[in-house]
Amino acid sequence: MELIRGLHNLRDKHRDCVATIGNFDGVHLGHVQILSQVKAKAAELGLPSVVIIFEPQPREFFAGVNAPPRLTRFDEKVRLLRAEGIDRVLCLTFNSRLRSMSADAFVEELLLKGLNVKYFVVGDDFRFGCDRSGDYAMLKQAGDRHDFSVANTETYLIDGERVSSTRIREALMRADFVEAERLLGRPYRVTGRVQHGQKLGRQIGVPTANVRMHRFRCPLQGVYVVEASVGAQCWQGVCNVGMRPTVNGTQPVLEVHLFDFSGNLYGQLMQVKFLHFLRPEVKFSGLDSLKTQINIDKDSARAWLVQQGRVDRQSGSDLI
Template identity: 75%
Template sequence: MELIRGLHNLRDKHRGCVATIGNFDGVHRGHQKVLDQVKRKALELGLPSTVIIFEPQPREFFAGSEAPPRVTRFDEKVRLLREQGIDRILCLTFNARLRRMSAQAFVDELLLKGLHVRHFVVGDDFRFGCDRAGDYTMLELAGRQHGFSVEHTHTFLIDQQRVSSTWVRETLMRGDFDLAERLLGRPYTVTGRVLHGQKLGRQLGVPTANVRMHRFRCPLQGVYCVWARVAGQQVPSICNVGIRPTVNGRLPVLEVHLFDVNQSLYGRLMQVEFLHFLRPEKRFSDLDALKSQIHQDIELARAWFSENQPAQPISGN
């Protein structure tokens, strides 16, 4: 799969494709239905499948820190789209210039000149261009004029409700990981490199692996039972996601304590699969109180694994 960053990196070889566009946050089962439409038409026409996404996502551009947290990080989204069998991803930087692009320029510069789209899959409520002036009807008219077809996306329902990134996000925030797995078509995970932290966990007698979050705001916050998959192992673990208010933390951190593992994991790629919510994150009066709570959390997590999830080693990273 090829990742193309920006219109300026499109080349002649990228012209002629079947495309769709959106945030694809989470690459959930509704998204997968759309991707299936794209892939089927691409196979029929003998053309590559292309997914157009934005970075940052438009709501993040407009709302900044008030935008809702993402379901998946950018690199995980790319990995999931690759696993869905998409040939190309075109990532457009959503900035003031793109925000000002007219609907006509969107058609001319992106769909025609940039990609030479032969078939375009979008929702019938899809709006595009400055002030959302473009719509499905405009796309159909442009398609008739310039030789490309337009198709509605197929709505995917679970329990008579349309699957959406918002529903996935709300489900995760409630800690309902069984429903989240139904919506996503897979367990909810966060993947990242283990990096050096403040070594606070080690000082408290509970060493942790800190997973690099970059700018990702996870929809979860609190303490969870998780699988940690790293260095060829799947290990029952406990995880804290949050800002660590007891030590005046400001940036979100994902910290994992792997049960009965005593080895350096720095630089390793770790996948964290969330299984069960234990408690919300909170501020403690001092480090001794925090240490006491952490050991209570570990006891509860071990008991939960003993009753629910017997550990079995698997192949890992």
């Protein structure tokens, strides 16, 4: 799969395609329905399939730190789109210029000059252009004038409710991982590279693998039972997602203590699958109190794993 960053990187070889557009945060089952429609039409027409996404996402541009947390980091979203068999991802920088672009200019610069779209698939609530002035009816009219087809997708429902990133986010915030998995079509995971930290965990006898969140705001916060994998290897453990207030942390971190593990994971890509919520993140009086609580967390996690019949699992066969 080819990742194209920005309109300025489009070339003649990128013209003529079947495309769709959106945030695709989480790449959930509703998104998969849209992607299936795009791939089927692309195969029928003998054209590449293209997904157009934004970075930052529009709500992040407008709301800043008040925007809702993302389900997936950018690179994880790209991996999921690749796994769905999409040929190209075009990432547009959402900035003041794009925000102020009229709906007509959006069609002209992106769909016609940039991609020469032959078939365009949009969600049932898609709006575009300055002040969201463009809609499906406007796209249909533009398609009739410029000889490209526009298709609307039906809302994907589970239990009579629309599958959406918002619905999944709400499930995660209440730690309903079963519901999140139903809506995503896979367990909820966060992926990132293991980086060097302060090594405070090692000092108190509970070493952790740290994944820096950078600008990613995870919808989870607190301490969880998890399964973490690197390649085909999988370990159980406890994970803290948050700011680490006991050590005056200033940046969000995902840190995992792996049961029965010894070794070096620095620089490797780790997937963390969340299974069960243990407790909120708390500021303790010092490292001794923190160590005591972590040991309690470990015992609680092992007890839950035994109760669920998930002990001693070492296979990563079900991982993406």
